[in-house]
Ligand SMILES: CC(=O)N[C@H]1[C@@H](OP(=O)(O)OP(=O)(O)OC[C@H]2O[C@@H](n3ccc(=O)[nH]c3=O)[C@H](O)[C@@H]2O)O[C@H](CO)[C@@H](O)[C@@H]1O
């Protein structure tokens with residue numbers, strides 16, 4: 001096991017290239033199950049979620065080869081192998097195996113997913129969608145069993161705007177008979193990316209990226225080549241880090257339209273942000289102003305950037321309030337920020353931050369992926385050394401974090417944990 005160490009106070013300068021989007025990658029890989037010939041996906045991020053999903057694809061009989069950042073999956077010999085336990089529990093997006101296997105084989109057994117613990121994360125809307133398409137769905141000892149004689153298109157209204165449910169229903173519906181209409185669908189760019197791949201495979205989908213998606217089922221889907229979109233959350237994280245310690249940082253391979261709410265908020269707090277077609281330039285400023293932020297469904301401010309921006313706001317003058325309307329308990333980073341001398345408290349679904357405070361390096365633990373990003377941001381700003389454990393969370397979503405930050409001038413490195421540290425970590 002390793003820990004991350006950061007010597008704070010070093011200015012960031014230079015250029016960083018953003019990887020392919022985690023939340024697309026984790027849906028694109030299961031989507032290949034639906035094709036009956038090889039699919040190549042370009043630009044996948046080098047993260048553990050991609051590695052785990054690729055090995056799950058192998059477990060069900062797919063062949064996977066990775067060449068540079070190109071993943072080639074041959075789905076011809078796949079079978080609907082039950083996956084009730086094991087690796088499916090290590091990430092959230094294993095739930096996409098349900099929709100994809102149901103679409104292709106009309107049956108699937110998949111354990112309830114893992115992923116970040118951010119409060120309750122039910123999958124009732126996914127199940128409602130599968131049932132509307134004609135599947136019988138049961139939960140047996142923590143695994144979801146799905147079976148259908150045949151899938152039939154249906155009109156499905158999502159009670160909650162859900163990224164996962166929208167994509168999962170799309171995966172099953174592309175192979176249903178007739179038309180499916182998903183109403184109150186989520187509108188994230190990753191949904192458009194998955195629809196683009198499915199369309200290249202031969203699916204008929206209209207309206208992805210709006211709140212009504214129409215899908216006309218087809219009998220066969222076939223292989224294709226697809227290039228993934230850049231990760232707007234990774235880009236946003238580097239923008240926040242650059243705002244916290246940057247002189248001039250150019251973030252390359254970004255779609256600025258995908259991160260407009262962050263750009264607006266950074267400008268509001270006093271950061272200079274310039275954009276062109278696929279780059280964002282951030283010029284950090286010493287005197288930042290407090291701001292209120294509310295996370296909302298897309299195109300509102302993304303919940304996945306709530307934790308990193310909370311760390312940045314410790315540097316802003318005045319009182320900021322960050323409210324998460326998507327998750328009820330996405331505040332595990334706050335106690336750790338307090339260890340680093342931040343003046344933050346949680347009231348209900350809001351974090352109230354009083355700044356500016358000078359952060360101090362400390363030993364802290366990443367409880368989830370974006371809590372990790374928040375602690376790295378804080379570590380870059382803090383006086384002295386910050387030591388972060390819980391790297392398995394950070395590795396789920398940040399490709400080559402140490403190399404990318406070192407390239408910008410940060411002093412950051414990974415170190416092996418001692419036996420005693422591992423024991424303390426496991427008991428904490
Ligand atoms: C792999 C992936 O893409 N993860 C992203 C995805 O997660 P995920 O797809 O799991 O998140 P959802 O959009 O489904 O969840 C949004 C909200 O709806 C609730 N809900 C969801 C489904 C359901 O059946 N019932 C229900 O009540 C959830 O508890 C949550 O409060 O979108 C989240 C919200 O932008 C992001 O934080 C995650 O990074």
Ligand SMILES: C=C(OP(=O)(O)O)C(=O)O
Pocket residue numbers: 022091092093114115116304369370397
């Ligand atoms: C919550 C996240 O991921 P997941 O849904 O995969 O747990 C995230 O990417 O911030």
